[in-house]
Amino acid sequence: MKWTKMLIQTLRDDPQDAEIDSHKLLVRASLVKKLSGGLYTFLPLGLRTFRKVENIIREELDRAGALEVVMPILQPAELWKQSGRWEAMGPNMFKLRDRAEKPYALGPTAEEEVTDLVKSIVSSYRQLPVTVYQFQWKFRDEIRPRFGLMRSKEFMMKDAYSFDVSMEAADASYKAMYDAYVRIFARCGLKAYPVEADTGDIGGKFSHEFHVLADAGEDGIAFCPCCGYAANLEKAERKVAAVAGDPCPAYEEVHTPNAKTIDQVSAFMGVPGSAFVKSLIYSADGEPVMVCVPGDRDVNEVKLKHFLEAGKLELADYEMVLAASGANAGSVGPVKPAKAGLRIVADMSLKGATGRIVGANKDDYHLKNVDMARDTTIAEADYADLVIAQAGDICPRCGKPMDLKRGIEVGHVFKLGTKYTDAFKAVYKNDQLQESVMVMGCYGIGVSRTVQAVIEQSHDRDGIIWPAGVAPFQVVIDLLDPADESVAKVALELESALESAGVDVLVDDRADRPGVKFKDADLIGFPVRVVVGAKGLANGGVEVKRRDQDKSHMKIVPVAEAVAAIKALLA
RNA sequence: CGGAGCGUAGCGCAGUCUGGUAGCGCGUUUGGUUCGGGACCAAAAGGCCGAGGGUUCAAAUCCCUCCGCUCCGACCA
Structure with missing residues (x-):
C-alpha cells in the first residue's frame, strides 16, 4: 500500500x-x-x-x-x-x-x-x-x-x-x-x-x-x-483489626452551629475526621436505613446494597432524613434517632469503638464520648464491611497492606x-x-x-508504539527519493517481497522531506521502519529500525537480506 | 440534570473588554530554490465569525434565546 x-x-x-x-x-x-x-x-x-x-x-x-x-x-x-x-x-x-x-x-x-x-x-x-x-x-x-x-x-x-x-x-x-x-x-x-x-x-x-x-x-x-x-x-474487601476501645465517660451534647460536614465539625472541634462516625440515611426499597462509617471513610454503596439485599438503594431525601433522624443532614447520628426501630448498620471497624463523635439527631448539635456498644442499638450482625477500600487497607487474603x-x-x-x-x-x-x-x-x-x-499503555513523546500484532501496518518503508527511479524500484520490490512474506507494509512515497516522514512514522508508530534512500543504498543497503528503539540501533542491511532482517525485528 | 469554560478557514489559535474593510501559524494549490529528523522564497485558494432574534448609521465584538463541544460535579451529611 x-x-x-x-x-x-x-x-x-x-x-x-x-x-x-x-x-x-x-x-x-x-x-x-x-x-x-x-x-x-x-x-x-x-x-x-x-x-x-x-x-x-x-x-x-x-x-x-x-x-x-x-x-x-x-x-x-x-x-x-x-x-x-x-x-x-x-x-x-x-x-x-x-x-x-x-x-x-x-x-x-x-x-x-x-x-x-x-x-x-x-x-x-x-x-x-x-x-x-x-x-x-x-x-x-x-x-x-x-x-x-x-x-x-x-x-x-x-x-x-x-x-x-x-x-x-x-x-x-x-x-x-x-x-x-x-x-x-x-x-x-x-x-x-x-x-x-x-x-x-x-x-x-x-x-x-x-x-x-x-x-x-x-x-x-x-x-x-x-x-x-x-x-x-x-x-x-478488607480485613479490620478488632478495636480495643478504652472505656469513656457518658456522652454529652456539643453545640456545633453551622457545621454540617465532617470537615467543618472536625475543624470546629479541633479533632481529626477519624474520631467521628459519619451517619447517612439511605432509602433501601423505600425503607429508611442508617449507615454509620468512620468519619474519614466513604460508604461503598455496592457493598451496602448487597449487605441489605436491597433492590433499589439511594440516599434518602430530605423528608426521610428528618423523619428517621429528627434532624437534618449534618446532625444525624446512631444514638436515639427519632424513628423507633430504625435499622442501623455500621462498618465493622466501628465495632467496639468508643469515644467517638456523632450527630445528635438535633440540628446544630453533636454528641461526644459515644461508645458504640453501650450507646447504640446496632445489632451484632449489622456490623459489616461497608466502606470503599483505601491504600494501606489490609488484604482479605494474606493480611498485608494493599495498594491502589x-x-x-x-x-x-x-x-x-x-x-x-x-x-x-x-x-x-x-x-x-x-x-x-x-x-x-x-x-x-x-x-x-x-x-x-x-x-495508552504503549506510547512515548513522539507517538504510538504499536505492538506488532495490532499495528495498522507492521512496517513502513520511508522512500526518501521517490523521484529517483532506481531508489523507488528498490522500495517497491521490497514492498512486494514483504507482502509475499506475509508482512503488511505501507510505503511512504510522498514527495516530502525526510524529516516529515520520520516524524509521521514515529507518530503513527509502525513497529518497524525501513529507510530506502540514495544515501543508504550507496552505503550498502536499506536501514531498518524498530520503533521502540532509538537511532543507535539502526542497521544497514543489504537489500537481498532486508526481508529476513525485518522479519527478525518483528518476531 | 447542576456548575464552569469554549464555539472565528481542514487543524491550532488571536481579534470580543473599548462596535468601524476578518487575521496569524500549520496544512492545501502553483512556480522556484532545497533535500537524512516537521526547509525557504514568491504567488494563490479557502470563513454566513455555531444558529436565530434584537440594539445601532454600522455587530465576530453589545443584549436575548437556542444549539453544539469540553471539563467538574450529581446529593458521602
Whole structure:
C-alpha cells in the first residue's frame, strides 16, 4: 500500500478537545475522527488495527470452541420487559419506536436476545454446552461520554454467552473464556490483569474484570503486592483489626452551629475526621436505613446494597432524613434517632469503638464520648464491611497492606447463573426427560476501547508504539527519493517481497522531506521502519529500525537480506 | 440534570473588554530554490465569525434565546 493512496491526515497539534495521551494520539495519528460527542469514525489506519484486534479475539474464541453469530442491534422492547430491564436500565438505554409505534431499544448488550435465541434452538442436554459470540455495535446513552473511544455512545463490543446444564458445567465454560481472555490480551500486546468485580446491573454470581493499568483509567483497583489479590474498588474487601476501645465517660451534647460536614465539625472541634462516625440515611426499597462509617471513610454503596439485599438503594431525601433522624443532614447520628426501630448498620471497624463523635439527631448539635456498644442499638450482625477500600487497607487474603491503582476495563467475564434463563424459561431436557433451567455466563470485550488501551499503555513523546500484532501496518518503508527511479524500484520490490512474506507494509512515497516522514512514522508508530534512500543504498543497503528503539540501533542491511532482517525485528 | 469554560478557514489559535474593510501559524494549490529528523522564497485558494432574534448609521465584538463541544460535579451529611 502507498501512503499517497491512503486517507491519512496526521496533525501536528493536539486536538483541542482531548485530555489524555491515547485520545490525542488516536486523533493526531489519523486513526479516528470525531463526528460528535461520543461518536467516532474509524479512518483506514484505525480500522486496520481495529480489525486485527477483532481477528485475534475471533481466533481465540473459535479455538475455545465458541460459535460466532450476529444478532440485531434493534431489539424489541418486549424482550427487555420480560427480563425486567426495560425499567432497570432506565435512561442508559436508547429507546425508539417504529411507524406503528412499536417500541424498540438499540441494544446496549444482548443477554435477552441471546437467551431467547438459544432457548428456541436448544431443547436437549445433548446440545449443551454451547457458547455463542458476536461482534456488534452497542449503544449506551452515557451520562458523560469521554476520552475518545474510552467511553462513547456507540462502541464495538465482542459479547459471548455460554449455556450449560449445571452450575459446575458453567464453571468450566467460564474458565475456558477466562483463559481465552488471557491469551487475547497477551496477543494484543497488552498487560491486562484479571480483577475480582461486582456484577452490577447485569446481575449474576461472580465475575472478573480484565484491566489495563493506566493513570487515565476510570476504575479504582485494590491490589495486593504480596499475594496478588486484585479487586475493583466497588467490590474490594478488607480485613479490620478488632478495636480495643478504652472505656469513656457518658456522652454529652456539643453545640456545633453551622457545621454540617465532617470537615467543618472536625475543624470546629479541633479533632481529626477519624474520631467521628459519619451517619447517612439511605432509602433501601423505600425503607429508611442508617449507615454509620468512620468519619474519614466513604460508604461503598455496592457493598451496602448487597449487605441489605436491597433492590433499589439511594440516599434518602430530605423528608426521610428528618423523619428517621429528627434532624437534618449534618446532625444525624446512631444514638436515639427519632424513628423507633430504625435499622442501623455500621462498618465493622466501628465495632467496639468508643469515644467517638456523632450527630445528635438535633440540628446544630453533636454528641461526644459515644461508645458504640453501650450507646447504640446496632445489632451484632449489622456490623459489616461497608466502606470503599483505601491504600494501606489490609488484604482479605494474606493480611498485608494493599495498594491502589487505576485501570481501564477492557474485558469482563460473568458467571450469571439463571437470572435470564429463568426469566425466559430457557430449559433443556435431561436423559430422563426432566426439564432444567440452563445456567448462563456472559463475557464481553470492548474492542474499540481495547484499541485505545493499547495506545495508552504503549506510547512515548513522539507517538504510538504499536505492538506488532495490532499495528495498522507492521512496517513502513520511508522512500526518501521517490523521484529517483532506481531508489523507488528498490522500495517497491521490497514492498512486494514483504507482502509475499506475509508482512503488511505501507510505503511512504510522498514527495516530502525526510524529516516529515520520520516524524509521521514515529507518530503513527509502525513497529518497524525501513529507510530506502540514495544515501543508504550507496552505503550498502536499506536501514531498518524498530520503533521502540532509538537511532543507535539502526542497521544497514543489504537489500537481498532486508526481508529476513525485518522479519527478525518483528518476531 | 447542576456548575464552569469554549464555539472565528481542514487543524491550532488571536481579534470580543473599548462596535468601524476578518487575521496569524500549520496544512492545501502553483512556480522556484532545497533535500537524512516537521526547509525557504514568491504567488494563490479557502470563513454566513455555531444558529436565530434584537440594539445601532454600522455587530465576530453589545443584549436575548437556542444549539453544539469540553471539563467538574450529581446529593458521602
